[in-house]
Amino acid sequence: MSAPRPVPAWVVVADVFAKVLLLLAVARVALDPGWGNLEGKAPVARAVTYPMLALLVPLLHALRALRARGRPPAAGERDRPYPWGGDLLVTMPAFSDLLGNRLDLYDRVVWFDDAIHLVNTAALSAGVLLLSGAAAAPLLQRLEVAVAAGLTVSLVWELWEYFAFVTRSAESATAYADTLGDLAPGWVGAVLAAGLVRAPDGTSGPAAHRWRGEKVEA
Structure with a gap:
């Protein structure tokens, strides 16, 4: 099994940067919904759910590490790095939605809502592909x-x-x-993610090898 490729430094920086700005932004929105142009758009609910989305991957990664304690590592687990790329893609939708509202792009730009649904669904779909190992399929x-x-x-x-x-x-x-108008570009974004996201040679980990059709020892 080849060693996994190192994660580019800019991906790590972008992921940490997006999470920090997101947490600062939701704290400000919780105190002043007008700052984020979120009056009447569930600012408190966004301030609660967006950090949950941004912290989902770190939490799952920590739980997996806890489960792995006290047992021999499965194939590929020893050299399986933290999924910075997938984590960044999962964080992006929450960050971009707050930024778009802060800049008032949803009201000022007619096509922005459709574009953000396409991009955010593509990002989440790509994140799932990377995190599940399906990018190697x-x-x-x-x-x-x-x-x-x-x-x-x-x-x-x-x-x-x-x-x-x-x-x-x-x-x-x-x-x-509006719902139909949001789901349609979301579907396009998911299809684009499937076409654009492909695991490079050297991808490792149990999930990636299952998608490649290789037998993985329990």
């Missing part, structure tokens, strides 16, 4: 994973928006059309 299997993950996340987001603030806002009359 053939294109058809990458499509299956990316579309399933991307549309599931998009649906969860639309349900979150609906119950968090849409039912109590002026957007309730156009919620159906």
Whole structure:
């Protein structure tokens, strides 16, 4: 088994930078929703759920390390590095949504909402591909994973928006059309992620080898 390629330093810096700015931003939004242009858009709910999303990968990685204690490591676990790339991709949607609202791009730029749904769904789908090891799979299997993950996340987001603030806002009359308009670019983003994300040679870890069809010892 070849050693995994080192993670570029800029990915680590970008991931840490995005998390720090996100935590500072949600703290400011919780105190002053007007700062983030989030009046009537569930600012408190965003201040709670966005850090949860940003800390999801570190938490899962820590839990996996705890489970691995006291037993022989499985194939590929010894040299399996922290998934900085996947972590950054999962953090990006929360960070970009707060930034877009802070700059008032959702109201000032007509196409920004569609673009952010495409980009954020692509980022989350790509993150799932990398974290699950499916980035090492053939294109058809990458499509299956990316579309399933991307549309599931998009649906969860639309349900979150609906119950968090849409039912109590002026957007309730156009919620159906807006939801369809958000899911469509999300699907495109998931397909793009499947086509663009491909694990390079040297990818290691049990998940990656399962997708390649190789036998992994328990």
